[in-house]
Every structure is written in C-alpha cells, then in structure tokens.
Amino acid sequence: MxxxxxxxxxxxxxxxxxxxxxxxxxxxxxxxxxxxxxxxxxxxxxxxxxxxxxxxxxxxxxxxxxxxxxxxxxxxxxxxxxxxxxxxxxxxxxxxxxxxxxxxxxxxxxxxxxxxxxxxxxxxxxxxxxxxxxxxxxxxxxxxxxxxxxxxxxxxxxxxxCVNPREYIPKSNYSLNEIPTLIWMGSPATEHYLQLIAEPLLSINAQTRIRLIIVSAGCRSLGQLDQIVERVNWSAQTFGSVLAQADIGIMPLDKSLYAQGKCAYKLLQYGAAGLPAVGSPVGANRAVIDSMGGHCATNNQEWEQSLRDLITSAVADRAALGMRARDVVSRSYSxxxxxxxxxxxxxx
Structure with missing residues (x-):
C-alpha cells in the first residue's frame, strides 16, 4: 500500500x-x-x-x-x-x-x-x-x-x-428536442465568449427556433442572446446530468493570446456526456475537436453552418459523433x- x-x-x-x-x-x-x-x-x-x-x-x-x-x-x-x-x-x-x-x-x-x-x-x-x-x-x-x-x-x-466520465450521465437519445437545444457550461468570467457568436445563433433562431442553456453561476445579461437563453445554476450534484438533456455543446473562444492557453475543458465535459460539439479551434480545442471528429468554426459563417449541419443531420450521425466523443474522453482525457x-x- x-x-x-x-x-x-x-x-x-x-x-x-x-x-x-x-x-x-x-x-x-x-x-x-x-x-x-x-x-x-x-x-x-x-x-x-x-x-x-x-x-x-x-x-x-x-x-x-x-x-x-x-x-x-x-x-x-x-x-x-x-x-x-x-x-x-x-x-x-x-x-x-x-x-x-x-x-x-x-x-x-x-x-x-x-x-x-x-x-x-x-x-x-x-x-x-x-x-x-x-x-x-x-x-x-x-x-x-x-x-x-x-x-x-x-x-x-x-x-x-481531466474529467471522470462515470460522473456524467451519457446521452442515450439523439433525436432533437422539440426546440433544438445548445448548451454551454462554464464560469461567469468566460460567459463573454458567447457574445462572439451572437450573430449566427440569432440567425439560426430566426429561421429555426433554438434554445441556449447556460450552466453557470452567472446571471448577467448577454444582450440580444437573452431571448434564447435559459439559465441553470451550476451544481456539483447536477452538472453531470444536465448536459445529456441538450443536443449540441458549444465552446466559442476569441483569438487572443490568453485564449491560446485554454485547455478545452468544456469540450471534454460535453464529450463525457456523449454530446456532439462545435468549438473554436483555439488553444487545446483544435486537438480535442479533431480527435472527437467534431466541428471547428473560425468565423460567424462557419459557426452557423456547423450548427445547422448538426441540427439537420441524421439521428444516427449525431449519435456516432457523441459516442466517439465519449470514447475519446474515456481513453485520453480521464x-x-x-x-x-x-x-x-x-x-x-
């Protein structure tokens, strides 16, 4: 011992x-x-x-x-x-x-x-x-x-x-919610990154209603995004189950020198829950997204297209992405x- x-x-x-x-x-x-x-x-x-x-x-x-x-x-x-x-x-x-x-x-x-x-x-x-x-x-x-x-x-x-996949309830149903649901999990200090993709999110919402769940301790306004936002207070007891209720995880970042050091933790959490994801290819995000077979988006057009592709893809395709992401997290980031x-x- x-x-x-x-x-x-x-x-x-x-x-x-x-x-x-x-x-x-x-x-x-x-x-x-x-x-x-x-x-x-x-x-x-x-x-x-x-x-x-x-x-x-x-x-x-x-x-x-x-x-x-x-x-x-x-x-x-x-x-x-x-x-x-x-x-x-x-x-x-x-x-x-x-x-x-x-x-x-x-x-x-x-x-x-x-x-x-x-x-x-x-x-x-x-x-x-x-x-x-x-x-x-x-x-x-x-x-x-x-x-x-x-x-x-x-x-x-x-x-x-690292994450512990055993603490996340894996997604089992990859049919879209009645209103396609995106999710972002993080701290109040990083919520501002969501405003970087306000334009593509609102563009999609104007044609196909979407919902954005923000799991955070924050409560500040995100401007025009507030019309699609549903806030869930982060809790050690529930964070592992809330992700599976969504359809797509998102992790936008800017291209600042500070963001280059990000460790892709949100993407790893989405993967642990078996959730398909879209992220900015900044910092560790690129390697994680590539390993999961996910979607990288560098500008508003790519964000909108990537999200639309996931929303309109076949249930089996979303399931394959989600299960691959969970496998990658289990084998490489647990x-x-x-x-x-x-x-x-x-x-x-």
Missing part, C-alpha cells in the same frame, strides 16, 4: 471555483487523498465586492499563508495558479521554495493576462513567473502552457484538465488515464 506523503494544497478558491476544483480537489477526491487545504476565502470567486465584504477573513487568510511558509519543510505543496489575489509573486515564491517538494499547477495563459484596474496592481504574469521559477515541479494543462513554462523551469509535466503520471509527478 502506497504511503501518503504529507500534502498541503494552496488555491484562491474552494471546490466551487472551477480551476481549483478541476486541477486539485477532484484529484484528491478521485484518488481518495487527504490534504491540509488552504483555499483563501473558500468561495468560487474573489471579486472586489467579495473581498471587501469579507475583509476580516481576507486578513486572516493572508496571515495564515505567511505562517504556512514556515511549516512546509517536510511537506509536498501543490499550488493552483496563485496563493492570494493580492500578490505579485513573492508569496507564491516563498511558499513553493520552502516546501519539501513545491509543485505549481496552472491551466491558463497567466503570462498573457491583461487585467483591468484594480487587479492591475497585482500582476498575474508576475505571479506566474515567480511561481514557475520557484517550484520544484511545474504541471501545465496543455502543450502551449508547458512550452512557456519550460523557458523558466526544466521540470515541466503536461497533465490535461482521471483513470492520467492518475499514474499525476501520482508520479507529485510523489503522492
């Missing part, structure tokens, strides 16, 4: 925060590992309003992190992205350097982040570079991220953002596939 190393995790979100959940907490749960968890305020976001209203807890979290740096000499530290929203990298560097084994995990192109005020005061790019330089081992979510990290640190390992490397990399 494997003896577990003392493990400490650091993230700025709790299990409701998408990145920390996928990159840390779901690994702990999947492998049945225990850890001393430091999750700052423990919520799903650290917006300015949340931080101001939780000021006493913010002060406590900052104090705890500084004490933690003195207690890590015999522990493995697994850090996701950053330790504090009020850091320029010095804190992350100290924690990782003082750990018995410091592991830094990231799944976004933080080195390309261009924040607006007031977050501009705390540079994510500086946090990223300091953490990568100070870690013993770096885990990157895809090739693009690993390539940049390798410029600063030799020991870089690629482990994608926790089962990557568990051995994750354990070997972390030493846990």
């Amino acid at each position: 494997r003896k577990q190393t003392s493990l400490v995790t650091v993230a700025t979100y709790g299990a409701a925060g998408s990145s920390a959940r996928v990159r840390i907490y779901e690994w702990l749960r999947f492998l049945n590992l225990t850890a001393v968890q430091n999750d700052y305020l423990g919520g799903r976001e650290n917006g300015l309003g949340t931080l101001i209203h939780g000021l006493p807890r913010v002060i406590s979290a900052e104090s705890n992190l500084r004490r933690l740096s003195k207690q890590l000499s015999t522990s493995t530290l697994l850090m996701s992205r950053e330790a504090s929203p009020f850091s320029n990298g010095r804190l992350e560097s100290s924690l990782l350097a003082k750990a018995g084994h410091g592991i830094y995990d990231f799944d976004d192109a933080m080195f390309n982040a261009r924040p607006t005020m007031p977050k501009k005061l705390w540079s994510k790019a500086k946090v990223w570079s300091a953490a990568v330089r100070s870690a013993d081992t770096v885990i990157a979510g895809n090739d693009y991220l690993a390539e940049h990290a390798a410029k600063l640190r030799n020991d870089v390992v690629i482990i994608p953002s 926790f089962d596939c990557w568990a051995e490397l994750w354990r070997r990399t972390t030493g846990i």
Whole structure:
C-alpha cells in the first residue's frame, strides 16, 4: 500500500471555483487523498465586492499563508495558479521554495493576462513567473502552457484538465428536442465568449427556433442572446446530468493570446456526456475537436453552418459523433488515464 506523503494544497478558491476544483480537489477526491487545504476565502470567486465584504477573513487568510511558509519543510505543496489575489509573486515564491517538494499547477495563459484596474496592481504574469521559477515541479494543462513554462523551469509535466466520465450521465437519445437545444457550461468570467457568436445563433433562431442553456453561476445579461437563453445554476450534484438533456455543446473562444492557453475543458465535459460539439479551434480545442471528429468554426459563417449541419443531420450521425466523443474522453482525457503520471509527478 502506497504511503501518503504529507500534502498541503494552496488555491484562491474552494471546490466551487472551477480551476481549483478541476486541477486539485477532484484529484484528491478521485484518488481518495487527504490534504491540509488552504483555499483563501473558500468561495468560487474573489471579486472586489467579495473581498471587501469579507475583509476580516481576507486578513486572516493572508496571515495564515505567511505562517504556512514556515511549516512546509517536510511537506509536498501543490499550488493552483496563485496563493492570494493580492500578490505579485513573492508569496507564491516563498511558499513553493520552502516546501519539501513545491509543485505549481496552472491551466491558463497567466503570462498573457491583461487585467483591468484594480487587479492591475497585482500582476498575474508576475505571479506566474515567480511561481514557475520557484517550484520544484511545474504541471501545465496543455502543450502551449508547458512550452512557456519550460523557458523558466526544466521540470515541466503536461497533465490535461481531466474529467471522470462515470460522473456524467451519457446521452442515450439523439433525436432533437422539440426546440433544438445548445448548451454551454462554464464560469461567469468566460460567459463573454458567447457574445462572439451572437450573430449566427440569432440567425439560426430566426429561421429555426433554438434554445441556449447556460450552466453557470452567472446571471448577467448577454444582450440580444437573452431571448434564447435559459439559465441553470451550476451544481456539483447536477452538472453531470444536465448536459445529456441538450443536443449540441458549444465552446466559442476569441483569438487572443490568453485564449491560446485554454485547455478545452468544456469540450471534454460535453464529450463525457456523449454530446456532439462545435468549438473554436483555439488553444487545446483544435486537438480535442479533431480527435472527437467534431466541428471547428473560425468565423460567424462557419459557426452557423456547423450548427445547422448538426441540427439537420441524421439521428444516427449525431449519435456516432457523441459516442466517439465519449470514447475519446474515456481513453485520453480521464482521471483513470492520467492518475499514474499525476501520482508520479507529485510523489503522492
């Protein structure tokens, strides 16, 4: 039986925060590992309003992190992205350097982040570079991220953002809903990508009514898209079943340098549910879509055509795409596939 190393995790979100959940907490749960968890305020976001209203807890979290740096000499530290929203990298560097084994995990192109005020005061790019330089081992979510990290640190390992297909109810009926239904699952911070394809979505809706289910914690208006949107609050209890109720999954992205680092996690979730998908061929999306036999769309015309093709295709064709996607996820992007490397990399 494997003896577990003392493990400490650091993230700025709790299990409701998408990145920390996928990159840390779901690994702990999947492998049945225990850890001393430091999750700052423990919520799903650290917006300015949340931080101001939780000021006493913010002060406590900052104090705890500084004490933690003195207690890590015999522990493995697994850090996701950053330790504090009020850091320029010095804190992350100290924690990782003082750990018995410091592991830094990231799944976004933080080195390309261009924040607006007031977050501009705390540079994510500086946090990223300091953490990568100070870690013993770096885990990157895809090739693009690993390539940049390798410029600063030799020991870089690629482990994608994995899913557990057993937690998703696979789609079994590929006949279209009475109103063809698209679905997008993600965080409020990335909902703006949906507005990139408002024109093709509304064009299709004008001729063939469609519905867009947004599974998120957000509630903001998406302008003209609101007429076709149905919001479902993300829940750990229901996310695995809601996808199968839709007909097509979508993942639009822009062509920014930041988006180049995306890990295609939405597409993997759609695949785990056996859902045909359309996505922008940006970041890891292209490789995932190609492996699934899905549809890439680079502009409004291609988005409209790809969605129309799936809506009008034969039931058997949609089923074949969905089942192929689930098979690809199971064989190439599941926790089962990557568990051995994750354990070997972390030493846990």
